[in-house]
Amino acid sequence: MEFKNFSLFINQTKVGRFADELAGGKIMSTLCKKCGKQYYPPQADCPSCMGSDMEWKEIKAEGKLLTFTKIHVPPEHFAVRQPLMPFSSVQFEPCPVGIIEVEKGLPVMGWIPKMDVKKIKVGMRMKASPLTLPDGKITIVLEAI
Amino acid sequence: MKKVAIVGIGHGKFGVRSDASLRELIFEAVKACLDDAGLSLKEVDSMVTGVAGDEFSFGIQPSAQVHDYIGFHPRANFRVEGACATGSVALRTGWMTIASGLADLVLVAGVEKMTEVPTSMATEIMGRAGDATWEYPFGTTFPGYYAMIANAHMAEHGTTEEQLARVAVKNHYYGSLNPYAQMQKEITLDKAMTSFTVAYPLKLYDCSLITDGAAAILLASEERAKAISKKPVWIAGLGCGTDSMRLGDRKSLTSLQATREAAKTAYKMAGVGPSDIDVATVHDCFTIAEVIAYEDLGFCEKGEGGKLIEAKETYVGGRIPVNVDGGLKSKGHPLGATGVSMAIEISKQLREEAGPRQVKDAEIGLTHNVGGSGQLSLIHIFRRE
Numbered sequence A: 001m002e003f004k005n006f007s008l009f010i011n012q013t014k015v016g017r018f019a020d021e022l023a024g025g026k027i028m029s030t031l032c033k034k035c036g037k038q039y040y041p042p043q044a045d046c047p048s049c050m051g052s053d054m055e056w057k058e059i060k061a062e063g064k065l066l067t068f069t070k071i072h073v074p075p076e077h078f079a080v081r082q083p084l085m086p087f088s089s090v091q092f093e094p095c096p097v098g099i100i101e102v103e104k105g106l107p108v109m110g111w112i113p114k115m116d117v118k119k120i121k122v123g124m125r126m127k128a129s130p131l132t133l134p135d136g137k138i139t140i141v142l143e144a145i
Numbered sequence B: 001m002k003k004v005a006i007v008g009i010g011h012g013k014f015g016v017r018s019d020a021s022l023r024e025l026i027f028e029a030v031k032a033c034l035d036d037a038g039l040s041l042k043e044v045d046s047m048v049t050g051v052a053g054d055e056f057s058f059g060i061q062p063s064a065q066v067h068d069y070i071g072f073h074p075r076a077n078f079r080v081e082g083a084c085a086t087g088s089v090a091l092r093t094g095w096m097t098i099a100s101g102l103a104d105l106v107l108v109a110g111v112e113k114m115t116e117v118p119t120s121m122a123t124e125i126m127g128r129a130g131d132a133t134w135e136y137p138f139g140t141t142f143p144g145y146y147a148m149i150a151n152a153h154m155a156e157h158g159t160t161e162e163q164l165a166r167v168a169v170k171n172h173y174y175g176s177l178n179p180y181a182q183m184q185k186e187i188t189l190d191k192a193m194t195s196f197t198v199a200y201p202l203k204l205y206d207c208s209l210i211t212d213g214a215a216a217i218l219l220a221s222e223e224r225a226k227a228i229s230k231k232p233v234w235i236a237g238l239g240c241g242t243d244s245m246r247l248g249d250r251k252s253l254t255s256l257q258a259t260r261e262a263a264k265t266a267y268k269m270a271g272v273g274p275s276d277i278d279v280a281t282v283h284d285c286f287t288i289a290e291v292i293a294y295e296d297l298g299f300c301e302k303g304e305g306g307k308l309i310e311a312k313e314t315y316v317g318g319r320i321p322v323n324v325d326g327g328l329k330s331k332g333h334p335l336g337a338t339g340v341s342m343a344i345e346i347s348k349q350l351r352e353e354a355g356p357r358q359v360k361d362a363e364i365g366l367t368h369n370v371g372g373s374g375q376l377s378l379i380h381i382f383r384r385e
């Protein structure tokens, strides 16, 4: 699994395993073995102790919605239906997006395909799950629980 | 520390400038700036150029296009960048050049040529103002980031869409009085409220414009400033703060920590507080950004920004007039030029040359310029003598 299947632009990173795990159904964070600080999005390095000895840890992806929006004027990648453009076959656009806060303050961003934007409220409880799109790209969706 | 003043200002016409290239735009501003200072370019020691986007300038080192076309070489000139705060980064760099003793007269030029690329591409380039790896895959755009800030502010403080629209009405009103503005036309509250949604809850009139334009200022050391100008505008305080790349990592979604940090530093250096500011230009890339700026700069309490505009306290004659040049909202937002344009408006106000937009007896002014979705914020405080 190429990391680009998630990130669209960037393929070369030390945390490429994130995309493999996401394709396998898991949203992963990294945990610093030295000082215990947890990172989502995952980081290969820990600015807290300047260490780089990290381990992967699945996150319990449930929490309250910090904020959201619905973008009606999308950027080029999402606006143009061209076969070579990643995500151009996404069916749920325009689609609300939001950020939930999980575990001890980790922010998880995702699409909210199943809700009317006017019914979305800051503070509502949601869960995040990986989603593989028909074209093989992978992303994250949020739904109310 | 050496004192530094603005001794010349030059503002080009902002708008869809399909008649001119990047280098031709900067020429207009530089020429106006030198005329204002009453100097020739030969006398200038050093230069700083602010341009935000390589994609907009069709090449790296856009500063070379600038110094070549105005004939500044072989003297020092380089490009600085801080996204939408690029112009203020250029000003700060110019200040440092003089304060350090490297030069006595420094030209600070800011320019952006944004309309030559298609709007969807401009939207995408601006969308990368956030985290291109972890946020952009969710289709985020520049309005999208501020829309998320707006929804959080509304949920926490009860700020309304109508209060946001009132910021647009004010800034369009002042834009109508500014001959350099892109949109010289007033709008009604109803027009703002019924315009189409760009990123919920932000509508068309909550958003700043895609603009071509240039602005230039001439900075001088104390000795030179007094010889050149009868009305030097002194840079009394500088502040610069930063924050996380991603919105989700911020301590607060309803405030810009970078601005709070920059404000603390700038107020301390200038020896003034928010209540001493007579006039301000703040970063209204979106209406919610102006409301949050009121709060982060201390013009009102946290959460009261919506009420401040509702009470018209940020109009000329109000408690603290803000963006009475039309702001990014109506004057336009050519990224590299914006911070320089803000300093020009404050200079005009402190020189009492702002015409129908003049704030009476303005002695202390402030500019506030934000980069990206709040990763960077620069504040400058100016005083007349």
Ligand SMILES: [Zn+2]
Binding pocket: A032, A033, A034, A035, A036, A037, A046, A047, A048, A049, A050, A051
């Ligand atoms: Zn650590």
